[in-house]
Amino acid sequence: MRTTIRAHETVNDGQATLRYVDPATLVVGANVRSDAQLDPEFVQSIKERGVREAIVAYADETGALVVLRGQRRTLAALETKCDVVPVLVEPKPDEPDRLVDQLGENDHRRALRAGDRVAAFEQLAAFGVTRAQIAKRTSTPRPVVDAALAVAGSEVARSAANRWDWLDIPKAAILAEFEDDREAVKELAVAAREGGFDHTVQRLRDARAEARAKAEAAAALTAVGVSVVERPDWSVERFMRLRMLKHGDAPLTVENHASCPGHAAYLTSDWVHPDESDEEEDSFDNGTEQEAVGPQARPEPYRVWVPEYLCMDAAAHGHVPRFGGHDSGTGRKKAADMNDTEREQARTQRRDVIDSNKAWESAEKVRRQWLRTFLQGRKAPTSAAAFIAGSLARTDFEVTQAVSGGNQLAHELLGLADQAPKFGRHSAAMVEVVGKASDSRAQMIALGLILAAYEEGTDRNCWRAGRDSIARYLRYLEANGYELSTVEKRACGEKPSAAATSPVPQPAAA
Incomplete structure (x- = not known):
């Protein structure tokens, strides 16, 4: 909640004057920052609490206040219609000093560590501020607030968030999930720094679920002797x-x-x-029947x-x-x-097959979740038209198979899972969605249909099959921001490298 202050109230210390003025009266002067970049969280914080740190300005020859430092605060105050803002009025600097001061204000700032933010949220919760209120008053997404309080409840995650600058709150919360597994925590910390975090999380979750299921099966056998x-x-x-x-x-x-x-x-x-065994007896369809509900x-x-x-x-x-x-x-x-050498080679090959198959299954979950998020976009990337046209021109088996089979996975990835057609039938729901879409969204749906076709054609043999169509598909995902796992890179033809464990660095001495 903002505190109401009258405009033009002043405090003078002999060198600078603190004034409270209507932000509409301020003139945004020259600034080294060419783009103010008013992100929604920053604007929301100004809307919620007003400008808390004084804007620095000088009075020109007409008496107008020209902003020296605080460009973003000024623009956000205007956007959120603040009544007044605090302004520290100083003598006009010469141009070299202005440039140096503006650079210094932006350069010599250090973002809070995740651990500091966790501690602040924990204190707010202790004062009785609800999670929803914390999210609103700090302009923080609610899932991040929930993750921060999960970190606060885990000694392992809290310690990691305080030690490692590269660990953000959502990743630290994942560490809390594995706090009883020291090796898993180390592996996750390395992945958070070096890449592949989502894949590592999924692989560890799958391994834990597998171990739990195996233990249950073993217990059932033991129970009968x-x-x-x-x-x-x-x-x-x-x-x-x-x-x-x-x-x-x-x-x-x-x-x-x-x-x-x-x-x-x-x-x-x-x-x-x-x-x-529940196959469709009659796979032929002339397209005149209505799909089952x-x-x-x-x-x-x-x-x-x-x-x-x-x-x-x-x-x-x-x-x-x-x-x-x-x-x-x-x-x-x-x-x-x-002989001993042959037996060891056979064991190594078998272990590679088992581990790589499991890695592919884990990567598939990460990849499909990424696709769901990616395909929610309203505008396709600029490379979409070329990829779609290339896919149709190539007539890859995965594409033709999906078209003839109803492209069921596309319905799931595009939010129409409960309206997927039977094999060999067109989808009235998909046709309707495309018909209502804007041109840009329709292109994204078209891309989704093609990507889903390739995705539906993948299986856990891809990492050793070396299919050109799948390699092209995976590289396209990578070009649009998806991080390939090691086993997916093998499907693209890359040779596996020896698994080198990167040490987790210790925090620098104070």
């Missing part, structure tokens, strides 16, 4: 999967092996495809942890291979027949 072990090293011959074993002439099953002392299971992830998009597949049963010492318990030879766990060269 099954020993749960880690995936065995198949080069050790005593470990063999039940489906590869028999006892006498009888193939081993979970049921007939349950009483064996070597009975155990390890967990492996498998994909579930909802409604896999309600969601039409096919449910997304998801991963679950399933047990693979084995015997921990098959030979000792009288079991023999069903098919002869040793079960290496692969269809390739048996692990037992490999």
